[in-house]
Amino acid sequence: MLQKFKEHINKKFPFLKKQKILIAISGGVDSVVLTHLLKQLNFDISLAHCNFNLREKESDLDEEFVKNLSKKISIDCFTTSFETKEISKKNKESVQITARNLRYKWFQKLIKENNFDVVLTAHHLDDYLETFLINLTRGTGLEGFTGIPEINGNIVRPLLVFSREEIIDFAIKNNIDWREDKSNASTKYIRNKIRHQIIPVLKEINPSLLETFSKTVENLKESQQIIDDKIAAVSKEIILKKENLLKFNVSKIRQLSNPKAYLYQLLKKYNFTEWNDVSQLLIAQTGKQLFSKTHVLLKDRDFLILSKIDKKTTKTTYFIEKNISKITQPLCLTIEKATETSEETKNIIFVEEEGLEFPLIVRKWQNGDYFYPKGMQGKKKLSKYFKDEKMSLLEKEQTWLLCNNNNDIIWVIGKRQDRRFSVKNMPKTIKISLLNSL
Known part of the structure; x- marks a missing residue:
């Protein structure tokens, strides 16, 4: 041996x-x-x-x-x-x-x-x-x-x-x-x-059971590899990654030879078990959801949207005191004085320091919320903004707002800044960055 x-x-x-x-x-x-x-x-x-x-x-x-x-x-x-x-x-x-x-x-x-x-x-x-x-x-x-x-x-x-x-x-x-x-x-x-x-x-x-079994397992592994290769190819066609969500194209899944079997291969690692219910989502109405121990799967118009259940963020409101430069819950934000402004992105904004009223508030959106989107005229209700952006229910639920102490929205975090807080005088500028966005 x-x-x-x-x-x-x-x-x-x-x-x-x-x-x-x-x-x-x-x-x-x-x-x-x-x-x-x-x-x-x-x-x-x-x-x-x-x-x-x-x-x-x-x-x-x-x-x-x-x-x-x-x-x-x-x-x-x-x-x-x-x-x-x-x-x-x-x-x-x-x-x-x-x-x-x-x-x-x-x-x-x-x-x-x-x-x-x-x-x-x-x-x-x-x-x-x-x-x-x-x-x-x-x-x-x-x-x-x-x-x-x-x-x-x-x-x-x-x-x-x-x-x-x-x-x-x-x-x-x-x-x-x-x-x-x-x-x-x-x-x-x-x-x-x-x-x-x-x-x-x-x-x-079968006295040669172990030898026979060993050969059988090798055959099954080869078959599994073929399946894995096929799923990898299909995934490129039907899955869209958007921030921390995976979006599965419903119409393309339904065109596959066996949609239920493909859904099993695509979703098995996310701990779903009721595969008949999962396949029924393909024909369900918008808003239908299924939950595993770790994830939620939502039917939203033309997509099944997969999101991880974040047990750490059960709170809906967080506060940022004046001298705090970084928070990690409910998401990772850094707040620092800027000596110069670079190009703003969806994950980086610049605001005037004197316009900030501490403690700042990070919270979930509420019905009736509105803001003044930078680059647009007038104000807009968040519900209308979400609709215009074609955001899914999950995306709406996972959206956080950065607000002044008086609840004025400074930033729909990771999406759009409020123009009222745009930089006008460079000497007192604050850079706010979202670090954990995918």
Whole structure:
């Protein structure tokens, strides 16, 4: 196995040879064997072990085992402890999801604090198959059948081509000790049910199941790549990016061979789940909205408009005191004295200092609001301005105003300045910039 592992690293992960590696180690045979393989090949490795306190004394013994292993082979070891059950109750999520999130968050913290390049986990081919079958039972798209990614950001999984049998065989032949997690024998969890009750039957039917499965996954990955290429090409034709919104052309989507399937591929990463409802937006009236945990999708005339739900900006009014030079909520504005004026843009305006009455106000628009648009005659209601600019409901909802203390509008932020505050005398000029506009 050592030679096969070396060849696999050289082929798929040659970059690891020059990197500082953190190994996620539980004490089980998979991560312990991964540690020994990398140590024998002289990689720069350290260990990271999470004690989730889920198995009383057994959890502490796992931690002790990992610490002793690190001393035995002379490498650094990082450990941490979590009260996982209490945290899962507080977050109202499963213990497994909680443990996973805590684990990966801690890994990223270690990477940042200790200048590691990557985290290696010991997922193997049997894990791959189990995940495939779990996704099959729950329902998934094609990406759910392409398994666990070998590389996902700075997380690398170099054992995915090896079976559990190969790993255990290597450990036994090389007199490598490991810890057995007794909970893995329980069929309480779906993964263990699949591991102990389903996969053995499948292996009876096909003794070469893992080899067949590996080839199938490769075929599915190739198919997924074709889909990804097609979606990238279609996206260029139907998606318009406008500030912090994505606008999907309804008529062009409806001309596609299977609009619902395309919508799934285009929107799946935004956490929508009710795909029949999403496809119905194509024929819905203007104003119809759908929400995921993170985004809102709005039908607005000829477009579906996607926007991120910003949980940080629940307030509708913010104040800027006189000596404040920068705010970051609800958006990022800088306020500074200008020694000269450059060309104004939608994100930069110049105003006369003596016309400002502090504290300035940043707020959402209200019915009846009006301003004097720079470059135009007379005043205009904001509702009429929005209509003339053909702004969608989402764009209106996301518009912020910069106002004087008396509520006179200085700037429809990122869109149009009020001419009453235009610069007339250069010596006392204030430059106001919007920094977080896309």
